[in-house]
Amino acid sequence: MAEPAATVNDETAVQAQTPKKELGPVFKVAAGPTKWLDDRIGVAGLGRPFLRKVFPDHWSFLLGEIALYSFIVLILSGIFLTIWFKPSMAEIEYEGSYELLRGLHMSEAYASTLGLSFDIRGGLLLRQMHHWAAAVFVAAMLTHSLRIFFTGAFRKPREINWLIGVAMLTLGIINGFTGYSLPDDLLSGTGLRFVDGLIRSIPVIGTWAEFFVFAGEFPGELIVPRLYMLHILLIPALLLGLIAAHLALVVYHKHTQYPGPGRTNGNVVGYPVFPVYAAKAGGFFLIVFGVLTLMGATMQINPVWVVGPYNPAEVSAGSQPDWYMGFVEGGIRLMPNWEWHIGSTTWSWNVAIPGLGLMGLFFGLMAIYPFIEAWVTGDKSEHHVLDRPRNAPTRTAFGVAAMTGYAMLWIAGGNDLVAVIFDVSLNAVTYVLRVAVFVAPVLAFLITKRICIGLQRSDRDRMLHGAESGIIDRAPSGKYSERHRPIGEGEAFELTQHADMPALLPATETDGFSEKEIKREQLRRKATRFYFIDTLRRPTRAEIEEAEHHHLHPMIVGDGEHHAIEAEEEHHLAK
Amino acid sequence: MSEDTSHSLPGTEVATVDEERYPVTDPGLEEHLPRLTDVDEKAADRATRQVATFFGLVPLLSIGFAVVYFAVPGDAWVDFGPLRANSRNLLLGLTFGLALLFLGVGAVQWARKLMDDEEKIDYRHSAASSDDDKNYMLTELDKVVDESKITRRKIIGRTLLAALATILLPMIVGLADLGPWPTKKKRAETIETTIWAPGVRVVQDITFEPIKPEDIEIGQLVNAEPANLQELEGAEFQIEKAKAAVIVVRMDPNTITIPPSREDWQIGGILCYSKICTHVGCPISLWEQQTHHLLCPCHQSTFDLGNSGVVVFGPAKRALPQLPITTDAEGYIIARSGFTVPTGPSYFERDSRNDFKEGDN
Numbered sequence: 001m002a003e004p005a006a007t008v009n010d011e012t013a014v015q016a017q018t019p020k021k022e023l024g025p026v027f028k029v030a031a032g033p034t035k036w037l038d039d040r041i042g043v044a045g046l047g048r049p050f051l052r053k054v055f056p057d058h059w060s061f062l063l064g065e066i067a068l069y070s071f072i073v074l075i076l077s078g079i080f081l082t083i084w085f086k087p088s089m090a091e092i093e094y095e096g097s098y099e100l101l102r103g104l105h106m107s108e109a110y111a112s113t114l115g116l117s118f119d120i121r122g123g124l125l126l127r128q129m130h131h132w133a134a135a136v137f138v139a140a141m142l143t144h145s146l147r148i149f150f151t152g153a154f155r156k157p158r159e160i161n162w163l164i165g166v167a168m169l170t171l172g173i174i175n176g177f178t179g180y181s182l183p184d185d186l187l188s189g190t191g192l193r194f195v196d197g198l199i200r201s202i203p204v205i206g207t208w209a210e211f212f213v214f215a216g217e218f219p220g221e222l223i224v225p226r227l228y229m230l231h232i233l234l235i236p237a238l239l240l241g242l243i244a245a246h247l248a249l250v251v252y253h254k255h256t257q258y259p260g261p262g263r264t265n266g267n268v269v270g271y272p273v274f275p276v277y278a279a280k281a282g283g284f285f286l287i288v289f290g291v292l293t294l295m296g297a298t299m300q301i302n303p304v305w306v307v308g309p310y311n312p313a314e315v316s317a318g319s320q321p322d323w324y325m326g327f328v329e330g331g332i333r334l335m336p337n338w339e340w341h342i343g344s345t346t347w348s349w350n351v352a353i354p355g356l357g358l359m360g361l362f363f364g365l366m367a368i369y370p371f372i373e374a375w376v377t378g379d380k381s382e383h384h385v386l387d388r389p390r391n392a393p394t395r396t397a398f399g400v401a402a403m404t405g406y407a408m409l410w411i412a413g414g415n416d417l418v419a420v421i422f423d424v425s426l427n428a429v430t431y432v433l434r435v436a437v438f439v440a441p442v443l444a445f446l447i448t449k450r451i452c453i454g455l456q457r458s459d460r461d462r463m464l465h466g467a468e469s470g471i472i473d474r475a476p477s478g479k480y481s482e483r484h485r486p487i488g489e490g491e492a493f494e495l496t497q498h499a500d501m502p503a504l505l506p507a508t509e510t511d512g513f514s515e516k517e518i519k520r521e522q523l524r525r526k527a528t529r530f531y532f533i534d535t536l537r538r539p540t541r542a543e544i545e546e547a548e549h550h551h552l553h554p555m556i557v558g559d560g561e562h563h564a565i566e567a568e569e570e571h572h573l574a575k
Numbered sequence: 576m577s578e579d580t581s582h583s584l585p586g587t588e589v590a591t592v593d594e595e596r597y598p599v600t601d602p603g604l605e606e607h608l609p610r611l612t613d614v615d616e617k618a619a620d621r622a623t624r625q626v627a628t629f630f631g632l633v634p635l636l637s638i639g640f641a642v643v644y645f646a647v648p649g650d651a652w653v654d655f656g657p658l659r660a661n662s663r664n665l666l667l668g669l670t671f672g673l674a675l676l677f678l679g680v681g682a683v684q685w686a687r688k689l690m691d692d693e694e695k696i697d698y699r700h701s702a703a704s705s706d707d708d709k710n711y712m713l714t715e716l717d718k719v720v721d722e723s724k725i726t727r728r729k730i731i732g733r734t735l736l737a738a739l740a741t742i743l744l745p746m747i748v749g750l751a752d753l754g755p756w757p758t759k760k761k762r763a764e765t766i767e768t769t770i771w772a773p774g775v776r777v778v779q780d781i782t783f784e785p786i787k788p789e790d791i792e793i794g795q796l797v798n799a800e801p802a803n804l805q806e807l808e809g810a811e812f813q814i815e816k817a818k819a820a821v822i823v824v825r826m827d828p829n830t831i832t833i834p835p836s837r838e839d840w841q842i843g844g845i846l847c848y849s850k851i852c853t854h855v856g857c858p859i860s861l862w863e864q865q866t867h868h869l870l871c872p873c874h875q876s877t878f879d880l881g882n883s884g885v886v887v888f889g890p891a892k893r894a895l896p897q898l899p900i901t902t903d904a905e906g907y908i909i910a911r912s913g914f915t916v917p918t919g920p921s922y923f924e925r926d927s928r929n930d931f932k933e934g935d936n
Binding site: 052053054057089090091097118119121122124125128129157190193194196197198200201202203204205206207208210211212213214215216217218219220221252253254260261262264265266267268269270271272275276277279280282283284285286287288289290291292293294296297298310311312313314315316317318319329332333334335336337338339341343344345346347348350351382384415416426427430489490492493495496497499538539540541543544556 | 596597598599600601602603604605644649660661663664665666667668669671672673674675676677678679680681682683685686687690691692694695696697698699701702750753754755756757761762765766780798800808809810812813814816817818820850851854855856857858860861872873874875876886888889890891892893919920921922923924925926927928
């Protein structure tokens with residue numbers, strides 16, 4: 001046999017497979033500066049893991065983005081406001097262009113807020129944008145946290161990121177408060193008066209805390225500059241650090257994804273950062289920015305000139321804090337007047353419990369929930385595929401119960417407005433809500449759990465009987481029955497991919513457990529029964545096969561076959 | 576990095592075909608279906624025009640913003656039915672807001688309609704470090720401890736810990752001057768006293784006009800201040816006003832209850848109370864003439880002024896402090912004394928045994 005005329009060696013093969021692509025004009029222009037940067041900080045290496053990093057796509061993932069983008073808008077608009085705002089409580093006579101207040105004595109803080117609103121072009125727009133962005137920021141963080149909660153995205157390995165989120169929500173609310181206290185108008189001063197009462201009410205150290213915060217008696221002359229420092233420096237810096245950590249962890253863990261065909265715990269399916277997410281997320285930032293600007297242009301918020309400067313002897317009826325303080329306000333309004341007078345001391349539970357206790361309870365429960373659930377399930381594995389809320393009925397019910405309690409408190413925060421708008425007795429509204437704040441969450445829990453289990457049943461139904469086709473057959477005997485259509489294999493996988501959590505019976509053998517351990521274990525098992533005993537089991541492979549046998553046709557079909565059967569049904573209909 | 580599958584979660588490589596774990600076998604990623612813009616060149620052209628139009632409007636709106644900024648006067652307005660808007664604020668916001676919005680909508684439309692929309696797969700790796708990394712860290716850290724000599728010279732470690740703990744002290748102590756310390760003496764001078772004193776006239780809170788009993792009709796409520804408040808300015812004025820503000824009400828003496836100990840605190844049914852709520856300190860002035868109830872607009876604590884200011888509803892516990900009043904030689908209302916108890920919200924060291932309670936005489 002003759003030798004081949006030429007052999008292909010590795011070198012030529014590789015060269016043949018990778019013809020060098022001609023780079024576009026932008027690359028040519030950028031080549032110089034990029035090389036300069038790369039020689040110094042290695043940008044190609046830095047960017048490599050991120051350029052094509054994959055993120056899954058779902059509308060609910062946008063909630064966190066809204067929070068991030070409104071925070072950026074807050075910083076941008078906030079910088080603009082600091083250029084003119086004077087955080088000073090020094091008394092001056094107003095001589096600006098708003099005639100109704102001219103000649104009045106007021107603080108420089110209030111006067112400069114009026115100046116921003118009337119004399120600086122675009123000042124009112126930026127002030128309103130800033131205020132709207134704050135309201136949206138907290139709202140987006142809260143709804144984002146609900147998405148995380150209901151889908152179980154707080155589970156291992158994301159517990160730390162959940163805690164960072166809780167910290168950011170707390171700081172966001174506090175910073176909102178410090179912000180709307182700055183203008184020193186009647187409303188913000190009334191809010192501060194409330195905070196003064198709140199701080200004072202802390203048992204044992206309250207008076208000291210009050211004197212330290214206000215530099216003496218309320219209102220003093222340092223509270224506005226101090227809040228200003230917190231508002232524009234300390235809290236935003238903490239928030240920025242936490243946001244950086246939050247995002248870094250999202251990148252490190254890779255984003256969670258909703259269940260579906262091809263989506264497993266070991267992969268992430270979605271679009272690459274460049275070009276799709278750069279355009280989508282960048283575009284979405286501009287959309288959020290644009291919408292907040294339009295809100296600032298068309299929707300009035302906090303018209304400080306209406307109520308006048310702060311006067312400790314005045315208040316306007318219907319005074320309301322910003323929405324995110326509403327639940328605390330509600331707690332304060334609902335609380336019975338419990339106060340201890342022991343010896344020469346006063347224990348003001350009527351203020352301390354709803355004011356500080358409620359916030360502590362709210363954020364405390366939020367923070368520890370992932371650890372409670374992990375303890376109950378004993379689950380040590382990583383979770384990257386999200387739960388459908390129905391498949392965790394007890395968790396979902398807890399979430400809705402918490403939302404309901406929050407809603408009752410929030411309504412109570414406007415009990416006077418409810419009474420006026422619906423023309424009912426203020427006292428009756430208060431009494432009803434005092435009960436509802438405890439009863440409504442329990443009802444919400446029970447109802448939500450039943451709804452979830454109902455939804456699980458309908459999933460099971462689809463798995464074992466197929467989808468309802470809407471076609472009714474009449475048998476020769478006169479019996480009517482609805483024809484069911486097989487569901488696609490993608491959907492079948494989605495409906496059954498979750499894990500069934502076991503409800504454990506009490507341990508009867510103490511082997512392996514010490515006295516103390518067995519107590520904890522029994523408690524944990526009780527908790528698993530509370531959590532999972534009435535959760536519907538998903539059908540097993542055997543049950544699905546059994547159902548197929550029973551119906552004499554496949555329950556699950558590939559997507560390609562789907563159309564054929566539909567066509568056949570139409571054929572039936574035509575007959 | 577992301578292509579690395581060697582660190583994938585234990586079990587995940589086989590998970591999707593695991594019959595126990597998954598009743599239905601994962602069919603794998605659904606087939607990618609082309610969009611209209613992928614198959615219809617005209618639709619793609621239309622999407623391109625949309626994106627270009629959105630982007631194209633941005634420069635116009637940006638210039639529009641600049642024009643509005645310099646051209647529209649601050650006192651012009653536009654009416655929308657019953658609503659009125661400041662023209663400059665509205666137009667500045669509309670131009671800037673729409674410019675941002677169009678830029679964003681254009682970018683999103685570009686991504687949705689024209690960029691490749693095939694989903695890609697990345698593989699995850701466990702959040703935990705590899706065993707190799709863990710072992711390396713452990714052995715090296717052990718060496719680090721050795722190299723530092725800290726185990727041999729324990730005194731360094733102990734003193735270091737003590738030093739680190741105490742270095743915080745200066746930082747904490749440095750904050751001790753945040754405010755004056757509310758010692759017993761300080762409290763007595765500040766939150767436990769007001770500028771009311773025997774003989775101080777009760778004056779209208781805006782005009783500082785003194786008030787005569789005959790100026791007040793039955794059922795009327797007057798917001799008042801001590802006459803000496805007028806001498807104060809700035810922060811001092813605000814601090815004193817926040818404690819000393821009062822309301823003067825006249826009620827029919829036959830319809831109210833006046834305990835014997837307070838007989839001489841009033842002038843024929845004219846009573847004076849602190850205006851500062853005993854709950855969290857809001858000024859109270861929603862007056863129900865017929866019931867003699869005074870409602871706080873902040874948290875709806877309700878006080879019965881016909882019964883020494885006791886609480887009848889709401890979160891406040893303590894009765895409104897009453898200011899003993901009488902008339903001076905010229906017939907003007909004056910304070911007989913200062914308040915007998917501190918006004919305003921509760922605080923820990925407050926001695927609340929002397930406040931009026933339902934049933935006291």
